[in-house]
Amino acid sequence: MQSPIQLRGVTYAYGTGDLARPVLRDVDLTVAPGEVVLLTGPSGSGKTTLLTLIGALRALQQGSATVLGQQLAGATERQRTAIRRRIGFIFQQHNLLGFLTARQNVAMALELDPATTERERLARASEMLAAVGLAEKGESRPDQLSGGQRQRVAVARALAGQPGLILADEPTAALDRQSGGDVVRLLRDLARRRGVPILMVTHDPRILDIADRIIAMEDGRILPANEANSASAA
Amino acid sequence: MSDVIPRSMPEASLLPWAPELSGEPAAAAPPPRRPRPGFGAAMLLPLRLAWRQLRAERARLASAIAGVLFACVLVFMQLGFRSALFDSATALLSAMRADIFLMHPLTTVSFKPEMLPRIRASQAMALPEVQAAVPVYLAQATWRNPEDGTRRPVQLVGFDTESGVMDFPGLAPLIETLKRPDTMAFDLRSRPEFGAVPRLLAERGPFQVQLGNRQMEVVGLIEIGPSFGADGNVVMSDVNFRRVVKERQASQVDLVAIKLKPGADPAMAVERLRAVLPADVRVLSQPDLVAHERDYWETATPIGFIFAFGSLMGLIVGMVIVYQILFSDIASHLREYATLKAIGYSNAFLGRAVLSAALILAVLGFIPGLVISTLLYDVVGKGTFLPLEMDLSRALSVFGMIFTMCALAGLLAMRKLRDANPADMF
Ligand SMILES: Nc1ncnc2c1ncn2[C@@H]1O[C@H](COP(=O)(O)OP(=O)(O)OP(=O)(O)O)[C@@H](O)[C@H]1O
Ligand SMILES: [Mg+2]
Numbered sequence: 001m002q003s004p005i006q007l008r009g010v011t012y013a014y015g016t017g018d019l020a021r022p023v024l025r026d027v028d029l030t031v032a033p034g035e036v037v038l039l040t041g042p043s044g045s046g047k048t049t050l051l052t053l054i055g056a057l058r059a060l061q062q063g064s065a066t067v068l069g070q071q072l073a074g075a076t077e078r079q080r081t082a083i084r085r086r087i088g089f090i091f092q093q094h095n096l097l098g099f100l101t102a103r104q105n106v107a108m109a110l111e112l113d114p115a116t117t118e119r120e121r122l123a124r125a126s127e128m129l130a131a132v133g134l135a136e137k138g139e140s141r142p143d144q145l146s147g148g149q150r151q152r153v154a155v156a157r158a159l160a161g162q163p164g165l166i167l168a169d170e171p172t173a174a175l176d177r178q179s180g181g182d183v184v185r186l187l188r189d190l191a192r193r194r195g196v197p198i199l200m201v202t203h204d205p206r207i208l209d210i211a212d213r214i215i216a217m218e219d220g221r222i223l224p225a226n227e228a229n230s231a232s233a234a
Numbered sequence: 235m236s237d238v239i240p241r242s243m244p245e246a247s248l249l250p251w252a253p254e255l256s257g258e259p260a261a262a263a264p265p266p267r268r269p270r271p272g273f274g275a276a277m278l279l280p281l282r283l284a285w286r287q288l289r290a291e292r293a294r295l296a297s298a299i300a301g302v303l304f305a306c307v308l309v310f311m312q313l314g315f316r317s318a319l320f321d322s323a324t325a326l327l328s329a330m331r332a333d334i335f336l337m338h339p340l341t342t343v344s345f346k347p348e349m350l351p352r353i354r355a356s357q358a359m360a361l362p363e364v365q366a367a368v369p370v371y372l373a374q375a376t377w378r379n380p381e382d383g384t385r386r387p388v389q390l391v392g393f394d395t396e397s398g399v400m401d402f403p404g405l406a407p408l409i410e411t412l413k414r415p416d417t418m419a420f421d422l423r424s425r426p427e428f429g430a431v432p433r434l435l436a437e438r439g440p441f442q443v444q445l446g447n448r449q450m451e452v453v454g455l456i457e458i459g460p461s462f463g464a465d466g467n468v469v470m471s472d473v474n475f476r477r478v479v480k481e482r483q484a485s486q487v488d489l490v491a492i493k494l495k496p497g498a499d500p501a502m503a504v505e506r507l508r509a510v511l512p513a514d515v516r517v518l519s520q521p522d523l524v525a526h527e528r529d530y531w532e533t534a535t536p537i538g539f540i541f542a543f544g545s546l547m548g549l550i551v552g553m554v555i556v557y558q559i560l561f562s563d564i565a566s567h568l569r570e571y572a573t574l575k576a577i578g579y580s581n582a583f584l585g586r587a588v589l590s591a592a593l594i595l596a597v598l599g600f601i602p603g604l605v606i607s608t609l610l611y612d613v614v615g616k617g618t619f620l621p622l623e624m625d626l627s628r629a630l631s632v633f634g635m636i637f638t639m640c641a642l643a644g645l646l647a648m649r650k651l652r653d654a655n656p657a658d659m660f
Contacts, residue, residue: 052657055576057576057656057657057659058657077581078580081575081578081579081580082578084575084576084577084578084656085577085578086578087578089576089577089659091573091576091659093569095569095570095573095659097567097570097573097574098290098567098570099286099287099289099290099291100286104286108574108577109577111275111279112577112578112579114275157577161577161578
């Protein structure tokens with residue numbers, strides 16, 4: 001079985017020429033099918049940058065990255081857009097569309113699939129909302145929901161499109177402990193059941209237990225496994 | 235948090251995309267590429283997204299519609315005035331019904347004609363297809379309002395009314411009466427400043443009016459309409475014309491009207507007349523005569539430019555308003571657009587959504603604009619005696635302009651989409 005994420009020698013710098021500031025240095029990373037991986041590390045260590053590269057939100061500069069079978073090195077904008085459709089993103093903010101109901105927001109992730117009908121999309125959206133415990137809230141707009149509920153809608157949206165991979169960047173940052181923990185565990189459970197791997201950046205020590213593996217970054221490098229565990233224990 | 239989070243789900247509701255866990259044979263390498271969306275979905279989904287977004291902010295939607303409506307009414311009024319003025323400018327010549335006209339080549343506009351020799355009428359008769367040719371005399375004289383005595387210049391048209399060469403609407407029943415000395419027919423659509431002639435005529439029958447230095451009798455009504463050069467018109471026989479305009483020599487005429495024999499081809503006859511007659515006359519069919527007059531007003535006066543400029547300003551103002559609305563819509567929803575890009579929506583899809591919004595605004599602004607303009611045409615037309623009328627071709631062309639205006643605004647606003655960078659989402 002092919003790994004959903006395979007990075008080899010990924011190096012990335014913001015700026016060009018003399019102003020270039022390396023942010024990632026020679027990163028190797030493999031995520032196994034169905035694996036839940038947490039990425040931790042000090043601020044500025046390059047976690048978000050790494051996530052945007054894997055999510056095909058930025059173009060790769062050096063090294064190779066195979067995500068869901070697609071080589072991202074030299075990929076065109078169109079190829080990157082296509083690969084993004086197969087990834088479920090969960091952001092720090094919920095980033096729901098304010099003018100759509102919860103159900104329509106979830107259905108937005110499905111409208112990218114031309115094979116579905118409107119009926120199927122709404123049915124699937126309702127199903128996903130039920131799975132995150134928001135069956136009753138389908139017709140609510142984001143501003144009528146609590147922070148935790150919004151983030152759960154975002155989880156439903158990320159999972160609705162049958163993604164091959166979930167990428168999340170500090171999904172609990174805007175939430176209180178209790179709802180943060182609930183959302184992340186919900187995400188983990190739903191993804192597990194579907195066998196979808198998760199790569200999640202987090203600073204939140206309370207959720208480290210959901211991980212199959214914890215990776216620590218520092219200054220653009222991934223630390224060896226034993227240091228990672230001691231870093232996360234600290 | 236009170237919501238119950240389901241910890242388990244029935245197996246049946248599992249979505250089948252985890253072959254490595256369910257034990258099904260794993261699909262080889264990446265999943266097959268999805269088919270491209272059909273045309274309907276590619277157009278309708280962005281349209282629906284645009285509509286939902288517009289609808290969410292009523293105040294912004296209302297001001298955008300008001301902007302389009304404003305542009306729409308402005309353009310309709312400008313175009314309406316323009317065509318009404320051109321129509322009325324040519325009212326006199328349009329009402330002159332003859333097959334072919336001879337005119338001096340230097341005549342630029344009918345109210346200041348260059349004269350041509352009357353002999354050209356006789357020469358035209360040399361062609362076998364010409365049945366008759368009569369001179370037409372044009373002049374202005376002062377008309378004294380029979381009600382309040384005020385004086386005002388009126389357009390005089392004199393020609394052999396008996397000959398049947400040239401007709402005006404309403405002239406036929408008056409031909410016998412107009413043979414009498416000092417009689418004339420009055421244009422019932424002349425401006426009201428000439429007096430309520432139709433009412434007076436109905437009340438007391440034919441009555442005397444001072445025209446120039448002569449007392450003339452109004453014996454009937456014809457229908458021409460005011461034009462730029464004249465607020466009112468009277469038609470009379472050439473004999474009576476010379477009684478009013480004494481200084482006029484009968485040998486110098488302003489136009490020659492020609493009637494062809496039944497079955498003759500007017501275009502051919504025009505060609506033949508051009509060959510036969512000397513170069514000091516211009517030979518024109520009736521539609522060409524009207525077009526010549528219209529051309530003068532369109533090109534030799536700033537009128538055409540003024541209205542084109544007014545319409546353009548309306549469109550530009552409308553475009554700026556629509557652009558502003560769309561631009562600020564995108565700017566205030568940048569995160570949402572970036573999110574859509576992040577989850578796999580293409581730039582093209584979002585561009586179509588912005589264009590759809592522009593087109594929705596075009597339609598929503600045009601419909602009330604059309605209704606209001608139609609009402610305004612009615613009100614303003616009655617107040618100014620201009621022939622303002624809504625017609626389908628103008629409605630369609632204004633819709634085309636409004637559509638283009640909104641599409642351009644949409645294309646400009648679309649550039650703002652580039653600022654929605656999905657990489658900034660994390
Ligand atoms: N768009 C950008 N342009 C230039 N420099 C950037 C950009 N984004 C991030 N950086 C820089 O790159 C470095 C790594 O940033 P990154 O966001 O990947 O860190 P991070 O590990 O996610 O930090 P945090 O935990 O604070 O979110 C930082 O020094 C940051 O200043
Ligand atoms: Mg970060």
